[in-house]
Amino acid sequence: MEAFFISTAIVALAEMGDKTQLLALVLAARFRKPWPIVLGILVATLVNHGLAGALGAWVTTFLGPQVLRWILGASFIAMAVWMLIPDKLDEGEADGSPRWGVFGTTVVAFFLAEMGDKTQIATVMLAAQYNAYLWVVAGTTLGMMIANAPVVWLGERITRRVPIRAVHVVSAVIFLVLGLVATFTPAG
Helix, strand or coil: CHHHHHHHHHHHHHHCCCHHHHHHHHHHHHHCCHHHHHHHHHHHHHHHHHHHHHHHHHHHHHCCHHHHHHHHHHHHHHHHHHHCCCCCCCCCCCCCCCCCHHHHHHHHHHHHHHCCCHHHHHHHHHHHHHCCHHHHHHHHHHHHHHHHHHHHHHCHHHHHHCCHHHHHHHHHHHHHHHHHHHHHCCCC
């Protein structure tokens, strides 16, 4: 359960102000159909984080605990630094008419936007650290939904009240602590 709770909290915090959260806001404003958007986010996240979690679990099969400990520690510390760099939605990511409908457009846009994103990389690292694939994927998916579903339904009202910079700093501190713990906790 620790893997689930930590995965949920880390991704929910890391997602605040992320480009996929901004994408959720753009899709909500453009299509004004929250249910297909939220379901699209869920499907895209399950697939994306399922693949990322599998990669994290697979990495542990050929890396020894000492090497993995140092890689995880450095990766979490790098994520702490990355959290302090704000994301912006790339121009044109949500332009054009919905070729695959609102749901399909959301699935494709979210899946692609998550490729190489902070939360996908965090999912890989968490799955490698915890050896609890299903709990990590469930937690990171829940974290994405906690961060994105309210944005779809409540839109700009949330983004004006949430101090995004403070959330980024808190997330950075959490990643830093995880990095230090992974680095200095004996492997085995």
